Amino acid sequence: MQKKIIIANWKCNPISTKEGEKILFSLKESIKTENEVIICPPSVFLSHFLTLFSGIYSFGGQDCFFEEKGAYTGEISPKMLQSIGCKYVIVGHSERRTIFNETDKTINLKINRILNSTKLIPILCIGENREEREKNKTFAILKEQIKNALKGVAIGKAKKIIIAYEPIWAIGTGVYAEEKQIEEAKDYIAKILCDIYGSKTSKIIYGGSVDSKNIKQILGTTDMDGVLVGGSSLKPKEFSAIANYK
Numbered sequence: 001m002q003k004k005i006i007i008a009n010w011k012c013n014p015i016s017t018k019e020g021e022k023i024l025f026s027l028k029e030s031i032k033t034e035n036e037v038i039i040c041p042p043s044v045f046l047s048h049f050l051t052l053f054s055g056i057y058s059f060g061g062q063d064c065f066f067e068e069k070g071a072y073t074g075e076i077s078p079k080m081l082q083s084i085g086c087k088y089v090i091v092g093h094s095e096r097r098t099i100f101n102e103t104d105k106t107i108n109l110k111i112n113r114i115l116n117s118t119k120l121i122p123i124l125c126i127g128e129n130r131e132e133r134e135k136n137k138t139f140a141i142l143k144e145q146i147k148n149a150l151k152g153v154a155i156g157k158a159k160k161i162i163i164a165y166e167p168i169w170a171i172g173t174g175v176y177a178e179e180k181q182i183e184e185a186k187d188y189i190a191k192i193l194c195d196i197y198g199s200k201t202s203k204i205i206y207g208g209s210v211d212s213k214n215i216k217q218i219l220g221t222t223d224m225d226g227v228l229v230g231g232s233s234l235k236p237k238e239f240s241a242i243a244n245y246k
């Protein structure tokens with residue numbers, strides 16, 4: 001049985017360290033798995049949780065800046081995340097693309113900075129919105145996002161990246177993509193990677209309304225390497241059922 005990658009993206013939740021601690025202590029009791037469980041809480045909580053729970057979960061940032069240090073008020077660099085013990089960092093989440101105007105260009109700068117200056121593993125998010133899917137533009141969008149994000153990334157480094165296929169219409173809606181749509185997207189992403197590097201290089205995971213009820217369907221019937229979980233990752237019962245998938 002292949003180990004799966006199970007990532008919790010807490011987004012801008014919860015609002016206190018105590019609440020976050022409560023979730024993680026509760027998960028500690030209920031998660032019994034060989035899968036790789038990665039928690040991505042708001043960055044202000046990272047140091048504290050890393051002290052309390054290192055060795056139990058791996059931790060990651062939800063975003064980072066593309067420079068190492070300097071006069072960039074409010075930003076956090078990949079090196080800083082690494083220095084406190086993070087192993088992963090999410091890049092290019094659709095919420096950052098749409099709400100914070102993040103572009104393929106800045107995502108590419110971030111990916112290169114992460115890979116060139118740290119050992120962090122980037123979790124690159126890609127995915128189409130509903131309108132793009134309805135207009136049959138899904139593959140074109142995926143191709144553009146992957147090619148732009150990976151500009152200047154050599155094959156050796158590309159192998160470290162995890163690609164998260166997160167169709168925007170499935171995020172936070174309770175409607176997850178059908179297995180056929182997930183499988184098609186995975187095959188297409190693998191094809192793009194083959195076109196660029198000659199092989200599939202990266203692990204590919206799915207995100208969008210994953211919960212304890214659909215996890216078996218999603219991971220059992222598709223060839224995905226794992227899942228990226230939003231809302232359900234804040235509910236200990238839900239997330240432990242997802243993390244314990246085998």
Ligand code: 13P
Nearest residue numbers: 009171172208209230231
């Ligand atoms: P939901 O699981 O809440 O749909 O969020 C998915 C997501 O955006 C994970 O990054």
